[in-house]
Amino acid sequence: MTLLRDHDLARAFDHAAHTYDRLTALNPGYRTDLLRSARRLRLPEGGAGLHLLDLGCGTGASTRALLRSAPRARITAVDASSGMLRRALDKPWPPQVRFLHLTAEEFAAAGAGPFDAVFAAYLFRNVTHPDRVLTAVRSLLRPGGRLAVHEYSLSGSAVHRALWNAVCRGLIIPAGTLSGDRALYRHLWSSVLGFDTAPAFAERLRRAGFTGVRVAPVAGWQTGIVHTFLARNGSRTATRGAR
Ligand SMILES: C[S@@+](CC[C@H](N)C(=O)[O-])C[C@H]1O[C@@H](n2cnc3c(N)ncnc32)[C@H](O)[C@@H]1O
Numbered sequence: 722m723t724l725l726r727d728h729d730l731a732r733a734f735d736h737a738a739h740t741y742d743r744l745t746a747l748n749p750g751y752r753t754d755l756l757r758s759a760r761r762l763r764l765p766e767g768g769a770g771l772h773l774l775d776l777g778c779g780t781g782a783s784t785r786a787l788l789r790s791a792p793r794a795r796i797t798a799v800d801a802s803s804g805m806l807r808r809a810l811d812k813p814w815p816p817q818v819r820f821l822h823l824t825a826e827e828f829a830a831a832g833a834g835p836f837d838a839v840f841a842a843y844l845f846r847n848v849t850h851p852d853r854v855l856t857a858v859r860s861l862l863r864p865g866g867r868l869a870v871h872e873y874s875l876s877g878s879a880v881h882r883a884l885w886n887a888v889c890r891g892l893i894i895p896a897g898t899l900s901g902d903r904a905l906y907r908h909l910w911s912s913v914l915g916f917d918t919a920p921a922f923a924e925r926l927r928r929a930g931f932t933g934v935r936v937a938p939v940a941g942w943q944t945g946i947v948h949t950f951l952a953r954n955g956s957r958t959a960t961r962g963a964r
Contacts, residue, residue, distance in 0.1 A: 723907035726849045727849060733905040734801075738804035762951070770793075771795070772794065773838050775797070777842065779800055780808035784818060795818075797821065844872075845916075858954075867952075871948075872948065873913040874948050874950075875946060922936075
């Protein structure tokens with residue numbers, strides 16, 4: 722298993738940042754699925770008056786999806802990799818979007834928020850302590866605030882696991898090797914195999930105090946491999962700035 726964590730992972734993303742958008746563009750569902758997950762937040766009135774957080778925003782693909790799903794919202798996008806953020810900042814953004822170079826944990830510790838909704842796409846599989854980050858997310862959300870996690874999380878069926886292995890062997894690892902980022906793409910392969918199945922991550926969300934947890938599949942070849950997890954912050958204690 723090649724698993725990267727913390728600074729090693731941030732460095733690997735820094736290095737891969739210049740090819741990241743090109744490689745993800747080869748995945749036919751990448752952007753459509755992000756948009757579908759962001760829309761599943763069902764934010765009212767185009768997000769007017771809302772402040773949203775994109776945690777682990779990378780080069781901004783998930784931020785763009787969030788913006789398209791809620792074009793009137795204010796959006797803060799945070800990432801641990803300066804290289805990925807530089808790519809995000811190279812793109813045109815409206816003034817209500819801002820980017821910050823921090824880890825999710827640092828951002829929560831700085832007392833940020835509260836946010837009306839948090840979007841985290843392809844983040845949780847990468848963090849060392851998912852439960853700590855979920856606690857951080859709850860402290861960042863207003864009570865009742867919405868969470869959408871978009872993640873590679875296998876269904877638990879042997880068929881989906883076999884399909885993931887086949888796609889990694891046949892496409893992802895060769896493409897990552899050609900781009901010079903083999904370690905990061907081996908990390909992608911292993912981290913999906915080692916991460917919670919979809920039912921297990923849903924249970925992790927409930928244990929962390931989220932309510933109304935729902936799991937929805939994405940369409941296409943990633944059905945059973947990528948899921949959207951939707952939940953609300955059931956907290957009664959995080960009342961800072963609550964509405
Ligand atoms: C696979 S990329 C996904 C980027 C983006 N959300 C997207 O959908 O394209 C994962 C991102 O999470 C970031 N990341 C990993 N651990 C993090 C942490 N603890 N806090 C903040 N960002 C983190 C990485 O730097 C990387 O940019």
